[in-house]
Amino acid sequence: MLVLIGTLIIIAGFLLRFNPLLVIMASALATGLAAGLDIAAIIAAFGKAFNDTRYVSIVWIVLPVIGLLEAYGLQQHARTLIGRMKGATLGRLLTSYLLLRQAMAAVGLTSVAGHPQTVRPLVAPMAEAAAEAKNDALTDDQREEVKAFSAATDNVGLFFGEDIFLAIGSILLMKGVLEGYGYIIEPLHFSLWAIPTAIAAFLIHGLRLRRLEKRMMKEAGA
Amino acid sequence: MITLGFVYVLAGLTFAAFAFLGLRDRSNPKRFGNAAFWGLLAVSMLAGDRLGDFGNGLLVLALVAIAGAGQIGRAPGGDVALEIQAERAARHGPFLLLVALIIPAVALAGTFLFKWLPGLADPKQATLISLALGVLIALAVGMARLKPSPLLPLQQGRRLLDAVGWAAILPQMLASLGAVFALAGVGEVVGDLIGAAIPHGSLFGAVLAYGLGMAFFTMVMGNAFAAFPVMLAAIGMPLLIMQYEGDPAVVAAIGMLAGFCGTLMTPMAANFNLVPAALLELKNPYGVIKAQIGTALPLLAVNIVFIWLFAF
Numbered sequence: 032m033l034v035l036i037g038t039l040i041i042i043a044g045f046l047l048r049f050n051p052l053l054v055i056m057a058s059a060l061a062t063g064l065a066a067g068l069d070i071a072a073i074i075a076a077f078g079k080a081f082n083d084t085r086y087v088s089i090v091w092i093v094l095p096v097i098g099l100l101e102a103y104g105l106q107q108h109a110r111t112l113i114g115r116m117k118g119a120t121l122g123r124l125l126t127s128y129l130l131l132r133q134a135m136a137a138v139g140l141t142s143v144a145g146h147p148q149t150v151r152p153l154v155a156p157m158a159e160a161a162a163e164a165k166n167d168a169l170t171d172d173q174r175e176e177v178k179a180f181s182a183a184t185d186n187v188g189l190f191f192g193e194d195i196f197l198a199i200g201s202i203l204l205m206k207g208v209l210e211g212y213g214y215i216i217e218p219l220h221f222s223l224w225a226i227p228t229a230i231a232a233f234l235i236h237g238l239r240l241r242r243l244e245k246r247m248m249k250e251a252g253a
Numbered sequence: 254m255i256t257l258g259f260v261y262v263l264a265g266l267t268f269a270a271f272a273f274l275g276l277r278d279r280s281n282p283k284r285f286g287n288a289a290f291w292g293l294l295a296v297s298m299l300a301g302d303r304l305g306d307f308g309n310g311l312l313v314l315a316l317v318a319i320a321g322a323g324q325i326g327r328a329p330g331g332d333v334a335l336e337i338q339a340e341r342a343a344r345h346g347p348f349l350l351l352v353a354l355i356i357p358a359v360a361l362a363g364t365f366l367f368k369w370l371p372g373l374a375d376p377k378q379a380t381l382i383s384l385a386l387g388v389l390i391a392l393a394v395g396m397a398r399l400k401p402s403p404l405l406p407l408q409q410g411r412r413l414l415d416a417v418g419w420a421a422i423l424p425q426m427l428a429s430l431g432a433v434f435a436l437a438g439v440g441e442v443v444g445d446l447i448g449a450a451i452p453h454g455s456l457f458g459a460v461l462a463y464g465l466g467m468a469f470f471t472m473v474m475g476n477a478f479a480a481f482p483v484m485l486a487a488i489g490m491p492l493l494i495m496q497y498e499g500d501p502a503v504v505a506a507i508g509m510l511a512g513f514c515g516t517l518m519t520p521m522a523a524n525f526n527l528v529p530a531a532l533l534e535l536k537n538p539y540g541v542i543k544a545q546i547g548t549a550l551p552l553l554a555v556n557i558v559f560i561w562l563f564a565f
Contacts, residue, residue, distance in 0.1 A: 078309030087424045141380070186541070
């Protein structure tokens with residue numbers, strides 16, 4: 032029971048808005064101490080895990096390219112493109128991106144798109160421009176909401192597409208865990224059972240994108 | 254053969270350049286903190302395998318100390334003026350878009366190429382290696398045509414990373430915390446608690462507890478991978494699969510997706526929820542989560558119904 036103190040520290044720390052890095056370190060130390068480890072062993076365990084998961088942080092190498100392109104006006108160009116497309120509404124644009132992201136993830140191409148690679152330089156400015164086409168006086172709050180929905184659409188597309196791919200980590204994990212209980216299951220079965228949820232995710236999020244667009248237009252009319 | 258080590262060297266050199274350029278930026282009152290933070294990250298990328306576990310742990314403690322003391326900040330200004338951007342966009346627009354698409358295109362092509370020709374690069378890391386190659390190619394093409402001052406990409410990249418700040422390593426920190434949790438057996442304790450709390454004798458009650466438990470535990474751990482083995486051991490295996498004879502493939506696959514609904518709702522999944530908020534310069538750090546709750550909750554309900562319908 033005592034090892035749960037780490038999760039409590041995490042929840043309290045995030046709610047009280049302490050610096051999350053401090054909260055994580057405090058949680059790791061408290062959890063390790065509660066489990067009877069000594070401080071040096073906890074630090075070493077954390078250090079080993081940090082070194083083993085460096086691949087999580089290599090995505091930042093795209094920033095010099097994004098910085099170069101943005102200095103030369105990539106975001107403006109993305110906006111101009113959307114301005115020229117007559118049928119490009121906020122809802123249609125983000126729904127198309129949702130479908131594209133789900134389809135790419137479903138064939139295993141999860142790292143092809145993402146927040147630094149595609150959302151910040153392309154999707155978010157395009158979504159803003161599409162919203163502006165219908166509502167030329169976007170407030171700061173509306174602009175913020177459009178950007179937040181651009182990021183949300185990337186996440187929903189990724190999460191509910193990737194499990195259709197046979198060789199993704201989560202499928203291998205499920206296969207491995209069930210094998211531990213004596214159930215041998217082909218990865219294809221997990222993949223197929225991810226399809227109904229993928230369709231539901233597309234419908235639910237797509238509907239919300241349509242409602243977002245309607246709400247932006249109504250607020251413009253009011 | 255190209256391995257992940259090549260990508261770590263590239264990342265290490267990039268962070269080292271960010272640290273060096275940050276140190277010279279006198280307009281930033283926190284330049285020493287920034288330089289130390291990105292510099293330590295460069296050391297981790299370049300020499301992490303030679304530091305030893307305890308050495309890496311000390312490096313992490315130093316990173317946390319710098320961030321916790323509030324010594325990371327960004328310099329004001331430095332953006333290229335909007336008029337200049339607009340004028341350049343009118344001239345180079347289609348080319349910029351092309352270069353932006355080089356990264357995903359090379360990541361895509363490389364992923365397939367390296368799987369067909371396994372001698373070239375480590376096929377297990379094909380996408381990450383291809384992503385890095387895509388960055389180098391895009392940079393070379395962009396520099397050749399635009400001819401900016403040679404340091405411009407690194408300067409602008411550094412400014413973007415300074416805007417993200419310490420949140421840049423939050424995902425890696427949370428992944429490491431997960432390893433400590435696993436070592437301490439947190440999962441088993443939570444599983445026992447949830448297992449003891451579910452109603453007996455009701456199939457739908459058990460499915461509900463399993464689905465909600467997956468989402469909730471994923472929110473606490475920040476990651477459905479950590480929640481899955483625990484919830485399967487606590488409810489999925491003893492009740493849904495063994496007692497009620499549910500289809501294990503459905504219970505596992507859709508249970509995992511119920512967990513993903515939890516991922517959409519937690520700050521613990523920092524790389525998906527907090528980092529984009531920083532990257533898009535949102536005022537509300539929880540803005541992305543706010544936008545996702547309306548999708549996550551109905552989808553969680555759908556997943557629970559799907560397990561109930563399809564597994565039995």
